[in-house]
Each structure stands twice: as C-alpha cells, then as structure tokens.
Amino acid sequence: MPSSAEQLQEDLVAHGYLADRGLATVLSIAIDLRKPLLLEGEAGVGKTELAKTVAELRGARLIRLQCYEGIDVAHALYDWNYARQMLHIRTLEANESAHAGQVDELFGPAFLVRRPLLEAIDHEDSEPPILLIDEIDRADDEFEAFLLELLSDFQVTIPELGTISAKQRPIVIMTSNRTRELHDALKRRCLYHWIDHPSPVREAAIVRARVEGAAEPLARQAANFVASLRDMGLSRAPGVAETIDWVESLAALDETVLTEESVDATLGAVLKEREDLDRVRRGDLAAMVAAATEEAE
Amino acid sequence: MQSAGTGALVEPLVAFGRELRRRGLDVGPGRVESAVRAVACVDGRNMDETYWALRCALLSRREDAEAFDEAFAAFWRGMPVPGMRLEQALPQRSAPERRGPAPGGADPAVEPRSVALSVDADGDADESPAGEEIGARFSPIERLREMDFREWGPDELVAARAHLDRIARTLPRRRSRRRRAGSRGPLIDRRSTLRHAMRTEGHPLELRRLERRTAPRRMLLLVDVSGSMEAYARPLIIFCQAVRQASSRVEAFAFGTRLTRLTRELAERDPERAMQRAAAAVPDWAGGTRIGDNLRTLNAAWGRRGVTRGAVVIVFSDGWERGDVGLLDREMERLHRAARTVVWVNPLAGEPGYEPLAAGMAAALPHVDHFLPGHDLASLERLVEVLDVLDERDRDRPVHARPAPPERGVRRGPLRAER
Numbered sequence: 001m002p003s004s005a006e007q008l009q010e011d012l013v014a015h016g017y018l019a020d021r022g023l024a025t026v027l028s029i030a031i032d033l034r035k036p037l038l039l040e041g042e043a044g045v046g047k048t049e050l051a052k053t054v055a056e057l058r059g060a061r062l063i064r065l066q067c068y069e070g071i072d073v074a075h076a077l078y079d080w081n082y083a084r085q086m087l088h089i090r091t092l093e094a095n096e097s098a099h100a101g102q103v104d105e106l107f108g109p110a111f112l113v114r115r116p117l118l119e120a121i122d123h124e125d126s127e128p129p130i131l132l133i134d135e136i137d138r139a140d141d142e143f144e145a146f147l148l149e150l151l152s153d154f155q156v157t158i159p160e161l162g163t164i165s166a167k168q169r170p171i172v173i174m175t176s177n178r179t180r181e182l183h184d185a186l187k188r189r190c191l192y193h194w195i196d197h198p199s200p201v202r203e204a205a206i207v208r209a210r211v212e213g214a215a216e217p218l219a220r221q222a223a224n225f226v227a228s229l230r231d232m233g234l235s236r237a238p239g240v241a242e243t244i245d246w247v248e249s250l251a252a253l254d255e256t257v258l259t260e261e262s263v264d265a266t267l268g269a270v271l272k273e274r275e276d277l278d279r280v281r282r283g284d285l286a287a288m289v290a291a292a293t294e295e296a297e
Numbered sequence: 298m299q300s301a302g303t304g305a306l307v308e309p310l311v312a313f314g315r316e317l318r319r320r321g322l323d324v325g326p327g328r329v330e331s332a333v334r335a336v337a338c339v340d341g342r343n344m345d346e347t348y349w350a351l352r353c354a355l356l357s358r359r360e361d362a363e364a365f366d367e368a369f370a371a372f373w374r375g376m377p378v379p380g381m382r383l384e385q386a387l388p389q390r391s392a393p394e395r396r397g398p399a400p401g402g403a404d405p406a407v408e409p410r411s412v413a414l415s416v417d418a419d420g421d422a423d424e425s426p427a428g429e430e431i432g433a434r435f436s437p438i439e440r441l442r443e444m445d446f447r448e449w450g451p452d453e454l455v456a457a458r459a460h461l462d463r464i465a466r467t468l469p470r471r472r473s474r475r476r477r478a479g480s481r482g483p484l485i486d487r488r489s490t491l492r493h494a495m496r497t498e499g500h501p502l503e504l505r506r507l508e509r510r511t512a513p514r515r516m517l518l519l520v521d522v523s524g525s526m527e528a529y530a531r532p533l534i535i536f537c538q539a540v541r542q543a544s545s546r547v548e549a550f551a552f553g554t555r556l557t558r559l560t561r562e563l564a565e566r567d568p569e570r571a572m573q574r575a576a577a578a579v580p581d582w583a584g585g586t587r588i589g590d591n592l593r594t595l596n597a598a599w600g601r602r603g604v605t606r607g608a609v610v611i612v613f614s615d616g617w618e619r620g621d622v623g624l625l626d627r628e629m630e631r632l633h634r635a636a637r638t639v640v641w642v643n644p645l646a647g648e649p650g651y652e653p654l655a656a657g658m659a660a661a662l663p664h665v666d667h668f669l670p671g672h673d674l675a676s677l678e679r680l681v682e683v684l685d686v687l688d689e690r691d692r693d694r695p696v697h698a699r700p701a702p703p704e705r706g707v708r709r710g711p712l713r714a715e716r
Contacts, residue, residue, distance in 0.1 A: 028338065194362065
C-alpha cells in the first residue's frame with residue numbers, strides 16, 4: 001500500500017500538478033497535523049498553484065487572502081457594512097418603529113462583511129477549506145503578529161458577536177517571495193518548505209501537462225532553453241508560469257521545435273524586462289537554441 | 298501504533314536538535330516537538346520521507362539547508378535506524394544545486410576568522426600607547442567626534458557606542474500605507490465616526506479621520522571590507538549594527554571579492570558579539586575589491602526580492618575597484634534606478650583636497666545622489682542630516698545638506714566627477 005505521501009503525490013499529478021516527493025511529503029504532513037505550511041521560493045515556481053490544486057483534489061473551497069502592505073483586520077477578518085447600517089437606521093426612523101431588538105440587529109450577521117480569514121474559520125463546509133495566505137512577506141509586522149495569534153488557536157473574537165472558533169481547522173498554506181525575513185515566532189508555527197525551479201525534465205513534463213497540443217520536443221527544448229536563461233543572472237529570471245506561456249504561444253504558432261526565428265519572435269513571453277531581452281538577443285541566440293535542442297535529444 | 302513509534306523517537310530527535318543547534322540552526326524545543334509529530338505522520342522505514350518530515354519541521358530558512366543536510370547525514374549514520382543504508386541518507390533532489398561537501402563529509406564548522414574584526418586583536422592598538430589609552434577611555438565625546446576612525450582603538454569603540462546608537466536612531470522615516478485614527482487626513486474613519494456619533498444621539502456630527510502613519514524607510518547598507526578599507530571597516534560595521542538595531546527594515550551586506558549578507562549577524566544585540574559573528578561570516582576580510590561584480594550579485598539576487606526597491610542605499614567604500622569599471626558603472630546605474638536614494642560614504646573624502654580620481658569612484662559618482670566623507674563620528678552625523686531632509690520629495694530635485702566645514706573639503710549634492 002502506498003504511504004499517504006505517495007498517494008498525495010499521485011493525486012497531485014492526476015490533477016496536473018507535478019510535485020516532487022519532498023513537496024508531497026511535507027504537504028501530507030501539513031494536512032495530517034493541520035499545521036500551516038509556509039512555502040518559499042522564487043516567483044513563478046507554482047506556490048499559489050499548489051493551493052489551488054489541493055483545493056481541487058480534496059473538493060474543498062479555496063479561500064485566498066492576498067497580502068499587501070498596510071493590510072489590516074478590517075480587510076482580512078471582518079468589517080461592518082456601515083452604509084447599510086446607516087440606511088437601516090434611517091428606515092427605522094422613517095417608520096417610527098424602532099425598538100430595542102432592531103437595534104441589536106445592526107450588529108448582527110446581516111451587517112457583517114466577512115473577509116477571507118473569517119470565512120476560513122467560520123465555515124459550514126464538510127470538507128475544511130484551504131486557506132491560502134499569499135505573499136505574506138508583503139504584509140507588515142503588525143499583521144504578522146495578528147496572524148500568529150489566529151493560527152495558534154483558530155478562533156477570533158468579534159466584540160459585538162462573541163468568540164467564533166473553527167469547527168474544523170482549515171488547511172493553511174502561506175507563501176512568501178522572501179522580500180523580507182519573516183518573524184521566527186510565525187515560522188515556528190509552520191512547517192517550512194522551499195520550492196526550487198524544477199529540473200528541465202520535470203519542467204517539460206509540467207509544460208506538457210498544462211499546454212494542450214504541445215509537441216514533446218518543443219516542451220523539452222523550451223525547458224532547456226529556460227534553464228539556461230536562469231543561469232544567466234538576468235534581472236528577472238523566468239518562472240514556470242513564463243515557460244508555460246511561452247510554449248503556449250509557440251504552439252499557437254504551430255511550432256513543433258525551437259528555431260532561432262521563432263525564439264526571437266516570442267522571447268517577450270519569457271523575458272519581461274527590456275534589458276534582459278536586449279542581453280539575450282545581443283548574445284548568440286542560434287547557439288543557445290542549438291544547445292537546448294541538443295540536450296533534448 | 299503511532300504513539301509507540303513516537304515515544305522511541307523523542308530521544309534521538311532531541312539529540313539531533315542539539316546537533317543542529319551546534320551547527321548554528323535555530324532549533325528550539327517547539328521545533329523538536331513538531332518534528333516528532335511530523336515523523337509520526339510518514340512511513341518511518343522510508344528514509345526519504347523521514348528526511349522531508351524532519352526538514353520541514355526543523356528548517357526554517359533556505360540558507361540553512363546545506364548545514365541541515367550535513368547534520369542529517371552525519372547524525373543518522375551513527376543511529377540504528379532500521380532498514381537504512383548510508384547512501385539512502387540523503388534523498389535525490391530534483392534540483393541540480395547540491396553544493397557543498399558530500400553527505401557525511403568533513404565537519405563544515407569553519408573556524409571563525411577573527412582577524413581585524415575582533416575587538417581585542419588589532420594592529421591599531423600600537424598607535425595609542427599606554428599613556429594615551431587612559432586619556433582615550435575618558436575622552437569626552439567631543440574629542441572622539443573628530444577623531445579619525447583609523448586612530449580608533451578598542452576603547453574608542455566602546456566609548457562611541459552610545460553615540461553611534463543615537464545617530465542610528467535618527468533614521469529617515471516615510472509615510473506608511475497603514476493609517477491610524479487622527480484628526481486630519483483625507484479618509485473618514487467610519488468605525489470611529491459612528492462610535493463618536495453615539496454621544497450625539499446617533500448623529501455623526503464629528504467626522505473622525507484616518508491619517509497616514511510613518512514607518513522607517515527601507516535601508517540597504519553596503520560596507521567595503523577590502524584591504525584598503527580595513528582600518529575603517531570595524532567602526533562602520535558597528536555603526537551598521539546600531540542602524541540594524543534601530544529598525545527592522547534594514548539589510549546589510551559586506552563586500553570585498555564577494556558579497557556577504559550580514560543582516561542576520563547584525564541583528565545580534567550586543568555589538569561585540571555581532572562583530573564577531575560578522576567577522577566569522579565574511580570569508581574575504583581585507584582582501585581585494587570587485588565592486589561591480591558584487592553589485593551585480595546584489596541586483597540580481599536581492600533586487601528581485603525588493604531589497605533595493607525604494608530603499609535608501611548607503612555604500613561605505615573608497616571606490617577602489619580592481620574589477621571591471623564598466624560593469625561597476627552599469628550596475629550602479631541599475632541600483633540607482635531601483636533605489637530611492639544612493640549615498641556614497643567615502644572615508645578618503647575627508648582628506649583635505651580629496652578628488653575622486655580612483656577609476657571606480659569616478660564611474661560610480663554619476664549614479665550617486667549624495668557623496669559624503671565618513672572618517673569620523675561627526676561625518677556620520679552629517680550622513681543622518683542628509684537622510685533627514687529626504688522625505689516624500691521628488692528624487693530628481695537635489696537635496697542639499699547643511700554646508701560642510703570648509704577645511705574638510707566636502708562636496709555636496711549630486712556630483713559629477715570632475716577631471
């Protein structure tokens with residue numbers, strides 16, 4: 001019988017996400033222990049995609065919280081719908097029918113704006129939702145401290161409504177691009193995994209799983225080519241998402257192998273900085289294409 | 298079944314945690330506990346899964362991965378784990394990068410090089426004979442302020458600490474995206490307005506507002522630790538440590554022939570210990586300089602993570618470039634484009650009649666917003682003054698500091714190299 005990690009790896013592959021054994025093992029532990037998983041890695045290695053795939057294969061709801069500088073409780077947890085409260089008050093006044101019970105309603109569920117974190121804790125789903133906290137490194141220290149508290153007991157207190165705790169803990173996946181170091185206290189709450197750029201062979205497989213009608217030689221050659229781009233020390237190295245985009249454009253042009261002309265015409269799908277484009281085009285494009293083709297043999 | 302297996306694992310895992318700590322990883326009891334639980338989740342006979350289970354619980358930074366692998370190979374080799382063979386001790390990684398010694402190789406604990414950095418062992422001491430030493434120890438801060446860093450001994454470093462801290466705390470701030478309740482500002486704080494309306498029978502007579510808060514600006518400190526800067530590096534690194542203590546949004550790097558990140562080392566509260574850790578981390582202390590190369594590494598590896606974007610960059614260097622000057626020019630331009638402001642602090646610029654003739658310095662100057670001396674405490678104070686003026690103003694408008702004392706020959710504002 002396969003171990004739960006092996007099983008998970010197979011399931012992920014069946015849903016089009018080619019995870020290696022390490023990632024599958026770590027993920028399966030995170031699900032078993034209900035510990036938040038902190039994923040780090042360069043942009044475009046598939047951190048966010050993983051959360052989507054896990055939600056899909058477990059038939060769970062994906063709740064996503066995109067972090068940004070200045071995000072606070074009102075954006076992440078809950079807020080009151082003030083405009084609606086005002087209207088309600090005016091209506092009551094006009095009808096002259098206000099009584100104590102109706103005032104209580106003002107701070108009831110009807111006027112509560114539920115933000116992602118509250119959704120993830122106060123849910124009625126049979127399958128616990130996947131909470132994706134994306135780019136946590138963009139939020140600031142105060143928000144991190146708040147998350148730390150939330151992730152330790154999975155309950156929140158709304159003064160007007162009382163304490164709400166999760167009946168079933170959500171599966172939490174956090175991603176970070178490492179624009180700054182996260183607090184140790186937060187890291188201690190999490191399991192940690194670093195996702196590297198995939199090897200060219202794996203990347204070719206990912207591309208073929210994602211791009212319908214991509215010829216195998218094309219996927220292999222493109223993956224090799226992108227790997228050599230990543231070694232060039234460009235200011236923005238392409239991620240897997242860029243490789244997929246690129247092969248998609250090439251396939252749309254009915255290309256089945258890389259040629260110097262087709263690479264030159266579509267390079268903008270892989271490289272998004274002008275100076276990077278210039279540098280690659282100034283270099284020996286033909287030689288790079290030849291090397292990528294040869295390695296794919 | 299799980300609990301039986303778990304119990305037997307506690308002892309070896311506690312010992313493994315100790316081994317990791319010895320190698321410099323931050324592994325507390327909480328991590329070990331979660332490792333015990335993680336291992337219980339996987340197939341214990343499968344070394345691959347065991348490795349990943351331990352790694353995700355005990356590792357928290359990618360930089361430590363190599364040390365973890367070495368510890369893993371060395372530690373589990375001696376342990377009676379059923380069904381485990383040595384060659385299985387490390388799983389095949391899909392990624393091509395697997396630097397460092399072979400699994401189970403030699404102890405990687407590199408002897409910390411305590412050359413010029415450690416506070417006691419230094420050639421500077423011979424410049425202050427015994428008689429003067431006492432004078433220095435009690436010297437008023439005024440004397441110390443104008444004393445060239447080259448003449449500093451251990452006593453000056455200790456005496457200047459409080460002063461350095463004071464300078465460092467006067468850091469540039471900027472407006473934050475976060476807001477707080479206040480009386481001015483363009484946005485209305487609805488929550489607070491309604492709460493206040495309770496006092497006036499529900500009529501929101503007084504509008505409460507949100508104003509922006511200030512937050513420390515991101516700073517990036519780059520210290521040249523090559524041979525020509527050796528006499529200055531120690532006070533400058535202590536200054537960087539003080540800056541790092543004053544704000545969490547500081548990144549610090551040392552460079553010579555290669556780039557070393559010191560942000561973690563300088564987070565150490567005690568300046569002396571921070572200094573020792575920094576010295577141990579820098580492999581090329583008092584060696585050559587390849588500024589352009591190092592800047593390229595910085596721009597490529599760290600710029601993408603946003604370390605340079607919008608930051609106040611301070612380079613402490615004499616601009617003595619032994620690498621490709623053209624590369625220095627290009628990389629400085631790139632850095633300048635991403636940064637909020639670039640300040641170059643050159644200890645030599647304190648000399649009367651200094652001209653930036655070194656080829657590297659001349660190449661860097663067009664991409665520098667402020668060019669300042671940095672040979673004593675007084676000049677570091679001026680650095681803070683310059684940064685202070687810098688607020689939300691357009692970066693294209695030159696910001697001038699207070700005129701420098703004429704005898705120092707300080708140049709102000711954006712500078713073009715003059716020949």
